[in-house]
Structures are given as C-alpha cells and as structure tokens.
Amino acid sequence: MQKETNIHDPNNHLSAYIEIDLSALSNNYKKISKFVSPSVCAATIKANAYGLGIDEIAKTLVKSGCREFFVSDIYEGIKLRKTLKKNQFEIYALNGLKYTKDQDYAKYNIIPVLGSLNEFYYYKQSSMYDNTLPVAIHIDTGFSRLGFDIEDVISICKENLNVKLLMSHLANADDTNSKLPELQLEKFLQISNNFMGVRKSIANSHAIHRGQSYHLDLVRPGISLYGCSNDNQTQIKYEQVVKMFAPILQIKEVKKGSSIGYGAAFVATKDTTIAILEIGYADGIPRSLSSTNQHEGGSFYINNNAVPIIGRVSMDLVAVNITECKTNTNVGDYVEIFGTNQNIDTLAKNADTISYELLTRLNHRVQKFYKYA
Amino acid sequence: MQKETNIHDPNNHLSAYIEIDLSALSNNYKKISKFVSPSVCAATIKANAYGLGIDEIAKTLVKSGCREFFVSDIYEGIKLRKTLKKNQFEIYALNGLKYTKDQDYAKYNIIPVLGSLNEFYYYKQSSMYDNTLPVAIHIDTGFSRLGFDIEDVISICKENLNVKLLMSHLANADDTNSKLPELQLEKFLQISNNFMGVRKSIANSHAIHRGQSYHLDLVRPGISLYGCSNDNQTQIKYEQVVKMFAPILQIKEVKKGSSIGYGAAFVATKDTTIAILEIGYADGIPRSLSSTNQHEGGSFYINNNAVPIIGRVSMDLVAVNITECKTNTNVGDYVEIFGTNQNIDTLAKNADTISYELLTRLNHRVQKFYKYA
Numbered sequence: 236m237q238k239e240t241n242i243h244d245p246n247n248h249l250s251a252y253i254e255i256d257l258s259a260l261s262n263n264y265k266k267i268s269k270f271v272s273p274s275v276c277a278a279t280i281k282a283n284a285y286g287l288g289i290d291e292i293a294k295t296l297v298k299s300g301c302r303e304f305f306v307s308d309i310y311e312g313i314k315l316r317k318t319l320k321k322n323q324f325e326i327y328a329l330n331g332l333k334y335t336k337d338q339d340y341a342k343y344n345i346i347p348v349l350g351s352l353n354e355f356y357y358y359k360q361s362s363m364y365d366n367t368l369p370v371a372i373h374i375d376t377g378f379s380r381l382g383f384d385i386e387d388v389i390s391i392c393k394e395n396l397n398v399k400l401l402m403s404h405l406a407n408a409d410d411t412n413s414k415l416p417e418l419q420l421e422k423f424l425q426i427s428n429n430f431m432g433v434r435k436s437i438a439n440s441h442a443i444h445r446g447q448s449y450h451l452d453l454v455r456p457g458i459s460l461y462g463c464s465n466d467n468q469t470q471i472k473y474e475q476v477v478k479m480f481a482p483i484l485q486i487k488e489v490k491k492g493s494s495i496g497y498g499a500a501f502v503a504t505k506d507t508t509i510a511i512l513e514i515g516y517a518d519g520i521p522r523s524l525s526s527t528n529q530h531e532g533g534s535f536y537i538n539n540n541a542v543p544i545i546g547r548v549s550m551d552l553v554a555v556n557i558t559e560c561k562t563n564t565n566v567g568d569y570v571e572i573f574g575t576n577q578n579i580d581t582l583a584k585n586a587d588t589i590s591y592e593l594l595t596r597l598n599h600r601v602q603k604f605y606k607y608a
Numbered sequence: 609m610q611k612e613t614n615i616h617d618p619n620n621h622l623s624a625y626i627e628i629d630l631s632a633l634s635n636n637y638k639k640i641s642k643f644v645s646p647s648v649c650a651a652t653i654k655a656n657a658y659g660l661g662i663d664e665i666a667k668t669l670v671k672s673g674c675r676e677f678f679v680s681d682i683y684e685g686i687k688l689r690k691t692l693k694k695n696q697f698e699i700y701a702l703n704g705l706k707y708t709k710d711q712d713y714a715k716y717n718i719i720p721v722l723g724s725l726n727e728f729y730y731y732k733q734s735s736m737y738d739n740t741l742p743v744a745i746h747i748d749t750g751f752s753r754l755g756f757d758i759e760d761v762i763s764i765c766k767e768n769l770n771v772k773l774l775m776s777h778l779a780n781a782d783d784t785n786s787k788l789p790e791l792q793l794e795k796f797l798q799i800s801n802n803f804m805g806v807r808k809s810i811a812n813s814h815a816i817h818r819g820q821s822y823h824l825d826l827v828r829p830g831i832s833l834y835g836c837s838n839d840n841q842t843q844i845k846y847e848q849v850v851k852m853f854a855p856i857l858q859i860k861e862v863k864k865g866s867s868i869g870y871g872a873a874f875v876a877t878k879d880t881t882i883a884i885l886e887i888g889y890a891d892g893i894p895r896s897l898s899s900t901n902q903h904e905g906g907s908f909y910i911n912n913n914a915v916p917i918i919g920r921v922s923m924d925l926v927a928v929n930i931t932e933c934k935t936n937t938n939v940g941d942y943v944e945i946f947g948t949n950q951n952i953d954t955l956a957k958n959a960d961t962i963s964y965e966l967l968t969r970l971n972h973r974v975q976k977f978y979k980y981a
Contacts (some may be wrong), residue, residue, distance in 0.1 A: 249708045250683065282890035282923055282973070307924045308886070310623065311973075330886055330924065331857055333622045334940065351858050353939055379868040379876075380925055381858055381884055406872045415872055484704055485724050485754055495752040499779045499788055503752075511754055513681070513703055517655035517968035522961050523896070550655055550964060551680045551703065552753055566726055567707065588895050591923060595890035596969050600655070600684075 243480075243604045249567070251481040251514040252602040254574075255287055259474035261299040263460050266471045268300060271443060274450040277303035279439070279457030281311060281329060286595040287461060287477065290318045291605050296460075297324065305329055305455050309336045312345035327371055327400070331381060337361045341368050346399055348373045350381040355391055371400040372433075374426055376419040378406045385426060392429035400453065401433045408441035408449075409466070416445060444469045463579050463590035477594070478574030479601075481514035481535075483566050486557070495554055496546025500527045503545075508561045510542070512570055515551040519597040520572065521586040522548045533585040536576035537564055616853075616977045622940070624854040624887040625975040627947075628660055632847035634672040636833050639844045641673060644816060647823040650676035652812070652830030654684060654702060659968040660834060660850065663691045664978050669833075670697065678702055678828050682709045685718035700744050700773070704754060710734045714741050719772055721746045723754040728764055744773040745806075747799055749792040751779045758799060765802035773826065774806045781814035781822075782839070789818060817842045836952050836963035850967070851947030852974075854887035854908075856939050859930065868927055869919025873900045876918075881934045883915070885943055888924040892970040893945065894959040895921045906958040909949040910937055 243252050268276040278301050284292035293304065293315055303325040306312050312328045319326070322344045332340070332347040332354040340347055340363060349355055350373040358364055375382030382403065383391075403423045405416050420437060427435050434452035440459035442449045444466070458464045462476035489509055495501045512535070516522045524533035525547040532548075534541040535555055542555040557564050573579040579590040586593070616625050641649040651674045657665035666677065666688055675696065679685050681703040688699055695717045705713070705720040705727040713720055713736060722728055723746040731737055748755030755776065756764075776796045778789050793810060800808050807825035813832035815822045817839070831837045835849035862882055868874045885908070889895045897906035898920040905921075907914040908928055915928040930937050946952040952963040959966070 247708065248683070249706045250681065282888075285923075286890070307890075308623065310621070335619050335622045351860075351939075353858070375860070377867065379860070379862050379866055379882065379919070380922070380927060384860065406867055406870060410871070413872065415867065485726070487724075487748070487752070487757065489752050493752055494750065494779055494788065497779060498783070499786065509752065515655075516965045517659070517680075519969070522965045546752070549753070550658075550968060554753060566724075592889045592895045595923060596892070596971070598969070599972060 242606075243602070248602060249482050249513075250600070250602060251479070251518050251572070252604055253597060254478045254480070254604050254606055255291070256474070256476050256478075256606045257291065257295045258607060259462055259476045260292065260295050260460060262474050263462060263476070264296055264299040264301060266473070267443060267454070267456055267459060270471055271450045271454050275303065275453040277301065277305060277436075277453055277455045278460055279305040279455050280315070281305060281307035281457070282595045283311075285457060285461050285591065286597045288603055288605075289315055293318055303327070303453065309333050309339055309345055309347075313339060313343050316343040316345065325399070329373075329381070331373075332358055337363055341366060346371050348402065350375075350383060352383070352387050352391070359394075367397045369397040369399045371402055372398055372430070374401065374403045374423060376403045376422040376426075377415060378404050378419070380404070385422070388426060389429055398430060398433045400436055401427050401430050402436045405437060405439060405442050408439055408445060416442065416449075420449060440464065444471075458591055461594065463594065465580075475574075475578065477579060479572035480569040480574070481512045481518075481553075481572055483510045483564070483568050483570060484513050484552070485511045486561070486564065486566055487511070497549055498547060500525070501546035502528060504528070507545075507556055508558045509545065509554045510537075510557045510564065510570070512553045512555060513551065514553055514572065515549050517550045517598060518601050519593065520548055520553060521588065521593070523586045523588070524548050524582070533582055534577070536571040536574075537568065539576055541576070542570065615979075616975070621975060622855050622886075623973070623975060624852070624891050624945070625977055626850055626852045626970060627977050627979055628664070629847070629849050629979045630664065630668045631980060632835060632849045633665065633668050633833060635847050636835060636849065637669055637672040637674060639846070640816060640827070640829055640832065643844055644823045644827050648676065648826045650674065650678060650809075650826055650828040651833055652678040652828050653688070654678060654680040654830070655968045656684075658830060658834055658964065659970045661976055661978075662688055666691055676700070676826065682706050682712055682718055682720075686712060686716050689716040689718065698772070702746075702754070704746075705731055710736055714739060719744050721775065723748075723756060725756070725760050725764070732767075740770045742770045742772045744775055745771055745803070747774065747776045747796060749776045749795040749799075750788060751777050751792070753777070758795070761799060762802055771803060771806045773809055774800050774803050775809045778810060778812060778815050781812055781818060789815065789822075793822060813837065817844075831964055834967065836967065838953075848947075848951065850952060852945035853942040853947070854885045854891075854926075854945055856883045856937070856941050856943060857886050857925070858884045859934070859937065859939055860884070870922055871920060873898070874919035875901060877901070880918075880929055881931045882918065882927045883910075883930045883937065883943070885926045885928060886924065887926055887945065888922050890923045890971060891974050892966065893921055893926060894961065894966070896959045896961070897921055897955070906955055907950070909944040909947075910941065912949055914949070915943065
C-alpha cells in the first residue's frame with residue numbers, strides 16, 4: 236500500500252507503517268559514488284528495491300545520478316522500465332535469460348545477465364542474437380550459485396556478442412578473515428583477459444570496502460544504499476533510510492501468574508502492564524522475536540525506553556512489557572519497531588536473521604511513507 | 609500478483625507460484641459447517657486470507673454457504689465489503705474500534721469488535737452509538753491479548769447496546785494436555801450470563817475439535833479452512849488447499865571442496881550436482897531453512913525425490929542438492945516447495961516456525977493461481 240501523501244497521519248490511517256527517507260538514500264548513493272569514483276556506481280534494486288518500493292527508490296536514485304540498475308528478472312525489469320521510461324538507463328536482469336520472454340528483453344530494453352551455456356545457446360538461436368541485443372555475462376568464480384563455469388565462459392569468449400558487462404559475485408565479501416574474496420577476484424580478473432575492452436564488476440555493498448581493487452569499472456551496492464548492514468569501521472558514514480512504527484491498540488494490567496499470548500508460552504512473574512501493538516508476523520515481524528520465560532526475544536521502543544516483547548508474536552498483534560514506562564504511554568501512541576533507538580540490524584540479529592530478510596518481508600499491509608527532506 | 613487465468617503456464621511466466629485449490633477450501637468449509645451444526649460456521653480471513661488473497665477466498669466461502677467473516681481491522685473490512693457488496697454478509701473487525709475511522713464502520717457495515725472500556729467510551733460518545741451501529745464484544749478470559757477484562761465487561765453489560773456477538777479467544781486450543789482452554793471456556797460462559805440472548809463464540813480451528821461444548825453459537829476457523837496445521841486425529845479430514853512451486857534456473861556440477869552460497873557456509877564434501885531455484889526469502893522462503901555442513905536445513909521435492917537445500921537461502925535464489933535425481937531433472941522444471949510430497953506444516957517445522965507464518969509471508973512477487981476443480 237503506497238500512499239500519495241508523504242507524511243504519516245495517524246488521524247487518517249491508524250496502522251503500522253514504515254518511513255523511508257529518500258534524502259538519506261540519495262546521500263548514501265552519492266557517498267558511495269564519490270568514494271568509488273572513477274568507477275561507476277550502479278544500484279541493486281531487486282525484490283521491489285529490498286521491499287522499499289522500486290518506483291520511488293529508482294526515481295530518487297536517478298535524480299542522484301544513478302544510470303544503471305540491477306533487478307532480479309525480466310518481470311521486475313519491465314516494471315522498472317515503465318517507471319524509468321528512458322532507454323539511457325540500463326536495466327540488468329540478474330537471474331539470467333528466461334526462455335519464455337525473449338521478445339520482451341528487446342521491447343523493454345532489458346539486458347539479460349547470461350549465466351550458463353544453456354542460456355547462451357538459447358540466446359544465439361533467437362532473434363535477440365540477430366538484433367545484437369546487448370547482454371551481460373556472469374561468471375561463477377566460487378560462489379556456486381548463478382554464473383558460467385570458467386571452462387564454459389572461455390569457450391564463448393570469441394563469439395560475436397555485444398557484451399555490456401562482465402560480472403561475478405562474492406560469497407562472503409563481509410568476512411574480513413576469509414581469503415575467498417581475494418581468490419574470487421583473482422580468478423575473475425584472469426578470465427576477463429579473454430574479454431578485452433569489456434567493463435567488469437564484482438563489488439556488492441561489502442566488497443566496496445575491501446579495497447579499491449574490487450571497484451573495477453562498476454560497483455553495484457544494494458543493502459548499503461538502504462542504510463543497513465553497515466560496519467561502523469567503513470570509510471563511508473551511511474545514513475539511516477528506514478524506520479518502522481506500530482500503534483498501541485490496548486494497554487492492560489496482567490496479574491502475576493497470568494499467561495500471555497499463544498501457547499501460554501510466557502507467564503507473568505509479577506504484576507505487569509502490557510501494551511498490545513497492532514503488528515505481527517503477517518506484517519513482517521518475525522515470529523522468532525517471541526519471548527518465553529526461558530528465552531528473551533526482541534524489544535521495541537517507546538519514548539526511548541526499550542519495551543521487551545512478551546509471549547509469542549502472533550499474526551496481527553504483539554504484546555510488549557511497558558511496566559517501566561507506562562506513565563507516559565497511551566493507546567494510539569506509536570511504538571518504534573526499528574529506527575532511532577534500534578536499527579533494523581539489531582532487530583534482525585535478535586530474530587536470528589539479517590536486515591535483508593526483514594526488509595524484503597515487509598508486507599503490503601504496512602503503509603509506506605516517503606520522506607523528502 | 610493475482611492472475612486472471614487459473615492455470616499456471618510456464619511458457620507464459622517462468623517464476624515461483626502457488627496453486628490454491630478453491631474446491632478443497634470449499635470442502636473444508638462445508639465439512640466444518642456440517643460437523644459443528646447447528647452452530648454457525650464463520651470464517652477468519654484476516655491478513656489477506658492468510659496470504660491467499662481475500663477476494664477469491666471470500667467469494668468461494670460465500671458460495672459454500674458462509675455468511676460471517678472475521679478480518680483484522682477496518683481497512684481489511686472495507687476491502688472485503690467492496691468484494692462482498694451485500695450487507696447480508698457480516699464483517700467483524702477483530703482489532704477493535706479504530707478511533708480514526710468511526711464513520712466508515714457504518715458506511716461499509718463493519719462490526720467493530722470492542723475490546724476495552726476505552727473503545728466502549730469512544731463508541732458511546734460517537735454517532736455510531738446514536739445510530740445503534742452493531743458491535744461485538746471481546747472478553748479476555750486468560751489470553752492477555754485483546755479483549756475486555758472481566759470486571760470491565762461486567763460494568764457495561766447493562767448498557768443499551770446492539771451486541772451481535774460475544775466472543776473470546778483461546779491461548780492454546782491445540783494443547784490437549786492443558787487445562788487452560790477449559791478454564792477460559794468456563795469463565796466465558798459465566799460472564800455471558802450477563803448478556804442474555806447474545807450469541808457466543810470461542811472456537812478457532814483447533815478448539816472445534818476439543819468438543820461440542822466449545823462450538824456455542826458460532827465457530828470461526830481460519831487455518832483449517834486453508835488445509836494447514838491439522839492434527840490427523842481429528843474427526844474432519846481436511847483437504848490440502850495450497851501448493852507451491854519454483855523453477856530451476858541452472859544446474860551445475862560442484863567439485864568436492866567448493867563452497868556453496870553466501871558466507872561459504874556449506875562446503876561440498878564430494879562432487880555434487882546442484883540446481884539453482886528461482887525462489888528466496890524475498891518470496892517468503894525463510895532463511896532459517898538454510899543448511900550448513902553442521903546443520904541440515906529444509907528440503908524441497910523433484911519428481912517425488914527429496915532435494916535438500918544446501919547453503920544459505922538467499923534473497924532470490926536457493927541451491928538444492930539434486931545428485932540423486934539429476935538424470936530426469938532439467939533447467940525450467942518446477943520443484944515442489946510444498947504440496948503433495950511435503951505439506952506446508954513440515955516445511956514450517958524445518959524452518960522452526962508454523963504454517964501460519966509461512967502462508968502470510970508469501971510475497972506478492974509469487975504468482976497465485978486459483979484452481980476450480
């Protein structure tokens with residue numbers, strides 16, 4: 236549910252919402268762009284721009300100077316092309332060439348990222364080849380996901396192709412103790428000698444900070460743009476883009492010994508004041524944030540006070556313990572799910588996952604408000 | 609993405625999809641309805657009908673005889689009213705009376721489920737009270753979530769209200785060893801003596817099978833309608849409603865010692881054939897299904913063979929081990945995520961959660977196909 240208005244008004248719509256700071260997004264893009272210059276900074280906006288809404292995110296990035304975009308597949312690409320319109324913006328479909336949609340790559344000017352001989356042969360016998368539709372080539376240098384095996388890509392390097400980009404993807408760019416990224420980079424550079432004059436790209440958000448040798452011709456950050464998963468040690472100070480809030484529906488006193496929530500998994504060990512928030516796993520709050528008496532789950536924030544989740548996260552509702560801050564807390568108040576007091580990475584860690592998963596599972600029931608500072 | 613067509617055609621759209629069997633849904637409704645008769649069987653279709661698409665689900669239930677529906681809030685209620693149109697179908701908004709939307713309850717004929725004195729006082733001073741807009745009353749009998757405290761509800765029982773339904777919700781209806789459901793029922797019946805002639809409801813899906821004493825005037829199943837979370841011991845044989853499939857994008861040979869996926873969290877202990885599936889956590893497949901060498905994650909199915917997930921589930925992709933069944937497996941084939949070989953409850957258990965969470969986090973990127981048998 237994407238609203239035209241850009242300010243949340245609880246008098247108009249009382250429900251959970253996220254606030255997306257497009258100025259922060261723009262600043263993050265510009266900071267990376269400057270940092271990697273003269274390398275080009277593209278943007279990874281697959282999965283509906285990590286759940287934040289591809290239209291608004293893409294428009295802001297274009298205004299910030301971005302010209303190249305990575306999406307997951309042709310369907311996301313078509314949606315993005317309808318937003319971007321102009322063909323001067325490049326759109327790459329990372330999941331490869333889908334056999335069912337060959338006419339659409341040309342029609343919407345989407346660059347398929349070829350990743351296997353299968354796809355290459357299919358491309359070659361199609362009208363896309365006759366019309367020299369540009370392609371990108373993805374080489375698997377040790378990630379074992381999409382991408383050509385090394386022998387296979389060498390077998391096609393003499394083909395007459397319009398290759399816009401040669402790319403590879405790192406398995407663990409964020410692991411500063413691992414030698415694997417260096418090995419992947421080395422392999423990639425070695426193979427790219429077979430594709431003289433073609434632009435090269437290997438860096439995702441984390442690889443950008445492994446050193447300039449990873450920047451090559453083009454970097455393609457995703458999560459950093461959205462202000463998440465940042466190591467504070469990095470040279471770029473990323474700005475927070477996303478905050479989430481949910482309203483209090485009820486406040487109640489629970490007597491010592493009462494059970495709270497599903498499975499009676501939490502029993503109050505003393506008289507407790509709880510607030511019932513209108514947010515649950517159907518909105519994207521992981522059930523793994525639940526608390527039992529034996530295991531502490533996640534927390535949210537009310538007026539800078541941490542309020543622990545008590546009992547199980549249910550489909551539409553969560554109970555939090557507000558005993559310590561009940562004086563200034565009222566029905567209708569909004570609780571910070573993540574934001575100023577707790578970033579999404581902290582919440583994700585308490586849910587035993589990563590911010591990427593939290594962002595992409597935000598449900599359409601959650602309203603999105605875009606802030607232009 | 610909800611399609612007009614009701615048959616999945618991979619030549620038209622190659623991507624993950626779910627298949628929803630509306631005949632099975634209808635049969636499940638009719639079976640429950642017959643089982644609880646003369647109690648009335650309503651349907652809980654909140655959170656977009658547990659992620660399955662409220663429009664199609666509601667229309668099918670209406671055809672099957674359902675006349676009363678529970679949604680989470682006024683916004684879901686408005687959407688549902690636009691689908692159902694006729695006022696003969698009752699819509700209850702479980703999350704209570706939202707202070708911001710009082711004119712809409714009457715306009716769209718939505719029954720707010722009042723759950724606190726706050727809401728009651730708000731109702732009483734509004735035009736809703738003057739126009740005797742019907743309400744339901746939710747009593748908290750030991751769940752400690754939404755609902756009136758017992759003393760509070762007794763204080764309003766003499767008020768002049770148009771109460772359509774008195775309800776309560778059980779904390780652990782599925783726990784056959786717990787005495788809590790009996791205690792909740794007892795409390796509920798005791799208090800309802802103060803509301804003579806008002807219809808009563810306490811049973812969700814699991815409570816229906818605790819015995820006839822729970823059926824009262826109206827039962828309101830949710831998950832059972834969708835064929836999930838069933839105990840095989842129950843007297844009703846529920847039919848499977850939802851199946852999920854994802855296409856194979858690439859098949860590759862991985863040498864012993866190679867790492868697979870993010871974090872290099874899985875290393876092949878022998879030469880292995882893997883398939884890369886186009887589905888990931890952005891589609892709703894929990895990252896908690898990931899495998900490491902130390903910890904086995906979830907499995908999917910190809911031609912009735914279990915294919916274990918290897919490495920981490922990523923945003924758009926998952927790798928599975930197809931070494932044992934590679935002979936008949938090809939790029940473009942569809943893999944069963946859950947369905948005939950493995951129901952959604954088994955997959956949920958492997959992800960350390962419940963089918964409810966899996967269903968409601970299915971992303972809009974996943975196509976929905978509705979099957980009318």
